Amino acid sequence: MSFDDILNVTKILLEYLPGTLKLFFFTLLFSIPLGVIVTWLKKCRFKPISWLTNLYILIMRGTPLMLQIVAVYYAIPMLVTSAKKSGSEGWFYDLLGKVDTRSSNYMFTALVVAFALNYAAYFAEIFRGGIESIPKGQYEAAEMLGLTKMQTFFRIILPQVVKRVIPATSNEVIVLVKDTSLATVIAYAEIMLKAKQMMNTYSSIAPLFVAGLFYFVLNAIVTFAFVLIEKHYNYYR
Amino acid sequence: MAILEVKNLSKHFGDLEVLRDISFSVEEGQVVSVIGPSGSGKSTLLRCVNQLERANGGEIDVCGMNMMRTENGKAVYAPKKTLRQIRLKIGLVFQNFNLFPHMSVMENIIEAPVHVLKMSKQDARDTAAELLEKMGLTGKEKAYPCELSGGQQQRVSIARALALHPDILFFDEPTSALDPELTGEILKVIKELAKEKMTMVIVTHEMEFAREVSDHVIFMDGGVIVEEGEPEALFGDTQNERTRQFLKRYRSTGEEE
Numbered sequence: 001m002s003f004d005d006i007l008n009v010t011k012i013l014l015e016y017l018p019g020t021l022k023l024f025f026f027t028l029l030f031s032i033p034l035g036v037i038v039t040w041l042k043k044c045r046f047k048p049i050s051w052l053t054n055l056y057i058l059i060m061r062g063t064p065l066m067l068q069i070v071a072v073y074y075a076i077p078m079l080v081t082s083a084k085k086s087g088s089e090g091w092f093y094d095l096l097g098k099v100d101t102r103s104s105n106y107m108f109t110a111l112v113v114a115f116a117l118n119y120a121a122y123f124a125e126i127f128r129g130g131i132e133s134i135p136k137g138q139y140e141a142a143e144m145l146g147l148t149k150m151q152t153f154f155r156i157i158l159p160q161v162v163k164r165v166i167p168a169t170s171n172e173v174i175v176l177v178k179d180t181s182l183a184t185v186i187a188y189a190e191i192m193l194k195a196k197q198m199m200n201t202y203s204s205i206a207p208l209f210v211a212g213l214f215y216f217v218l219n220a221i222v223t224f225a226f227v228l229i230e231k232h233y234n235y236y237r
Numbered sequence: 238m239a240i241l242e243v244k245n246l247s248k249h250f251g252d253l254e255v256l257r258d259i260s261f262s263v264e265e266g267q268v269v270s271v272i273g274p275s276g277s278g279k280s281t282l283l284r285c286v287n288q289l290e291r292a293n294g295g296e297i298d299v300c301g302m303n304m305m306r307t308e309n310g311k312a313v314y315a316p317k318k319t320l321r322q323i324r325l326k327i328g329l330v331f332q333n334f335n336l337f338p339h340m341s342v343m344e345n346i347i348e349a350p351v352h353v354l355k356m357s358k359q360d361a362r363d364t365a366a367e368l369l370e371k372m373g374l375t376g377k378e379k380a381y382p383c384e385l386s387g388g389q390q391q392r393v394s395i396a397r398a399l400a401l402h403p404d405i406l407f408f409d410e411p412t413s414a415l416d417p418e419l420t421g422e423i424l425k426v427i428k429e430l431a432k433e434k435m436t437m438v439i440v441t442h443e444m445e446f447a448r449e450v451s452d453h454v455i456f457m458d459g460g461v462i463v464e465e466g467e468p469e470a471l472f473g474d475t476q477n478e479r480t481r482q483f484l485k486r487y488r489s490t491g492e493e494e
Contacts, residue, residue, distance in 0.1 A: 135335075137333060137335035141335035141336075143288075144287065144289075144324070144327075144328070144329045145349035145397070146321065146324055146325050146349055146401070147349065147353060151352055151353075155348070156337055159339045160338065160339055235381060236338045236339050236381045236382070236383055237381075237383040
């Protein structure tokens, strides 16, 4: 491949960068709050809820994300088809029938659902570890000072948890940058998909190399951002 | 009037009996020291009185309010509102300080006055500044706990407890986590509080200090009060064999166990 070819490949991949970034940001946007909710459900004193949450985490972490993407993406169209075959009716199937499974919006939604559900399970475990790492003495000191449970959590515990979960969270976010490439499996327009296509067009692995550079630079930025965040919390130990 | 009245208090963890038939009272302005070997139940007693641990039997009254009593062999605690009222009348200084690491010294001290007593920030800061001066920590307002020595951290935690103007202040081995050269500064602060007639209960391993500062000393062993009385009587010429043994061990090693 000539230098011009590589420049051309870079230009084309740049057009697919927004697809990767969109998936990345939307996954973070939904999975972090969802992770907080899952942590909370897992710590619920009503045992059946805690058990169900455990099962959810077990499935999400125990099966490949690629499988989950495929499952979510094909689940609705398959349900619709089988419903039509068996003649099932009802509001649920009406709703399913209205989903346009061929639109690019549907594909993106399915991806974000799969990614968010998967990453929420990981984030939940990170947050739980963070909460449980806070010494008992902090709760006792807050209790002796008359702080309510809510005040204790939001004013004393949470700020310390945030600091403690940053390193593990940065790990997870770095993996997410690379995991966006799994969206290739349902032909979502992102960097990896295009790089693979161009690899065939040019009969060269150079496009893969360029794609690798894209991920590398993205993760360099993510790493740098987390260095800054960690620095921001360095005012105490 | 007794500020703290404990009657026949008992506590067990599973099968393990930690406190048995503990009775004592603390009058206003009194300084009471609780001494005894490790595992004698001193800290558990303090934690029961401070509601950090639930007692299994007996009665506890604080400032004329009933905190818990025994009905038909079962421990009954006062309603939440009363428990909270009682909590605001007592302060506790922990062995390992338990300062909030993400807050500055000033923020640590004004946290409860502002968010629990709903004082204005300015008033809370003024009180805190006075307390810090008393603790010899003026100029450390903006420091974080990790930037302070153990002795300084413990003084901040005393100031934090005092900021709520408690009627009685408890100390759970306040110098045990400190280097020997730092214990002196804490003992000095406690002595000054004693001079101001602050009511205090101090669990400690510092025998000389207990002898000097207390009006009353309680010696515990194996979950019971073995002996109690005025410091001179207890340290000077106790008739109790167990007490004598315990004190002898301290004298021979000079310091802690």
